[in-house]
Amino acid sequence: DAAPVEGSDSDKRRMIAFVGGIDVTDGRWDTPAHELYSTLTPGNEHAADFYNGVAPSTSAKYGPRQPWHDIHMYVEGGGAYDLCTNFEDRWNNQNSRWADALYKGIAEGEFGVGDDAAVVPAPEEDKSAWNTQLFRSINMDSADFVPEALKDGRLTHRKGRTFDDSIQRAYIHHIRRAKRFIYLENQYFLGSCFSWKVSETTKCPHLIPMELTARIE
Secondary structure, three states: OEOOOOOOOOOOOEOEEEEOOOOOOOOOOOOOOOOOOHHHOOOOOOOOOOOOOOOOOOEOOOEOOOOOOOOOEEEEOHHHHHHHHHHHHHHHHHOOOOHHHOOOOOOOOOOOOOOHHHHOOOOOOOOOOOOOOOOOOEEOOOOOOOHHHHHOOOOEEEOOEEEEOHHHHHHHHHHHHOOOOOOOOOOOOOOOOOOOHHHOOOOOOOOHHHHHHHHOO
């Protein structure tokens, strides 16, 4: 949590969130210089963490390596509360009676959730700020969803399973409404071929490749 917004009359704390840095380990980082060779030498940062998916035959000894581009974000306003909800959904699914002592959840009103002073976004004149919206790809195996989320259409329920596929729905929404070009950047983007005649039994109905194909003129 962070101090109340400057100039606010509220004494409630406000919520902020940090996202990213999943692979916090040796070599899983980069600098603006994006060194391709010098950090590969024995004893240096990337010597034991070499990867180049573009050129598999590239030598781990001589490089070049593929730079890391993990994204890190500082989020405030309503997006921070959404991230807190995502954390609680996953925590409640995986915790145990022993873990309850570590995290008891956010009490209603504790951070002034719903109060303008607690979820105020960055000022419009801050040119370094970006608008954010949280999307997820997660199912009931990894998260405990609140019943209200299913009732208001935020979740999908099919064949006895509940899941949040808002990432896929967001992709489809923008692909269908694109007017001039489509730019996608995703570290783990994979497209299935379940609509091809020879692969009709493929059990991974990823719709994005089909949506992209439909827009090619």
